[in-house]
Amino acid sequence: MVIEKSNSAEPFVKWAGGKRQLLPEIMKYIPDKINNYYEPFxxxxxxxxNIKCNHPIINDFNRELINSYMVVKNDxxxxxxLLKIHENNNSKEYYYKLRSWDRTNSIENKSNTERAARFIYLNKTGFNGLFRVNSQEQFNVPYGRYKHPSIVNVENLRKASLYLNNSEATILNGDYYNAIKKAKKGDFVYLDPPYAPLTQDRESFVGYTINGFGKDQQIRLRNVFDELTNKGVYAMxxxxxxxxxxxxxxxxxxxxKIVSAKRNINSNTSGRGEVQELLIKNY
Incomplete structure (x- = not known):
């Protein structure tokens, strides 16, 4: 399969460590011809x-995020x-009312589309665009200080939905290894895990899920990277x-390759500003 490296849609949520500004570097090193595309984080x-390919496989451990992808695809x-309603009612009080759904367990009675609209609204209006949960898996990011947050981008949501459907994307929710264990020689896997901390005197940002992603998880991921290499899978x-x-x-x-990125969405100020990152390839 020849992949087309051109923009079909943009991310519909903010995300810590997002790759928009590094796309020119990343896309430069993605093979032109691959069999299947996997992105497990x-x-x-x-x-x-930013690519166009058939039957991509995507995954994340974050249940609410993956539910949002499914809803963008199907509804x-x-x-x-619903996002227009949230946009029209946006206020500090309204934000905390929706945030409280997972504290009162009312979220369990909401439809997938209602949950996705809440997730995207909180993402667009919460402090620094963070996703963070506490030990009870309750979203605990405070209200942000945005005068005119862009909550609903109708054109982009429709473009994202069109791509997810036209490409017949497989959307999974679970451990990253389960999403890529069937990758074979000639397939391409792009791995963008929670990053190792920049300083050794603090823990990595673990609020992404309650499980965190510490040193042991980084070692496990390296072993998986070696496994992909041994199978002849292109991995970055x-x-x-x-x-x-x-x-x-x-x-x-x-x-x-060493690349530089400006990080403004981060749980700690030492992770903001211009930082150096690694782009590791097995080919």
Whole structure:
């Protein structure tokens, strides 16, 4: 399969570590011919939405995020209508009212489309565009200070829905390995996991899910990367330029690229501003 590296849609949510500004570098190194495309840490999906291919497989551990992808694919017009209601009612009080759904368990009685509209609304109006949950899996990001937040982009949501349907994308929710374990020689896997922390005196940003993604998970991911390499799968991975990651992927240093990115969405100020990242390839 020849993939077309051109924009069909843009991410419909903000996401910490999103790849929009690094797209020129990332797209430059994606093979022109692949069999199947996998992205098991989809997040905002900047890379995914910037290519055109048939039958891509995407995944994330975040249930509410993946529900939103499913709703954008299957019920985009009702989603747009609900987002317009949220946009018209946006206020600090309204934000906390919707945020409280997972504290009162009323979220369990909401439809998938209602949950997706809430998720996107909170994402667009919450502080710094963060997604963070506490130990009870309750969304706990405070209201942001935006004068005119862009809550509903009708054109982009429809374009995203069209691509998800036309490409016949498979959308999964679970552990990343389950999403890529069937990858074969000639397939391409792009891995964009939660990053290793920039400093050793603080924990990595683990609010993305309650499980976190610490050193042991980074080691496991390196082992999976080696497994993909041994199977002849094209694999590319983004991560922080820190000793832990450089040491783990030492054998790939000759095909590793250093890129710079400005990070404004982060749980800690030391992760904002211009930082160096690694683009690790096995080809």
């Amino acid at each position: 989809i997040g905002g999906g900047a890379v995914f939405f 985009v017009e009702n989603l747009i209508n 991975l983004s991560n922080s330029k820190v000793p832990l990651i450089e040491n783990l992927y030492e054998k790939y240093k000759n095909t590793t």
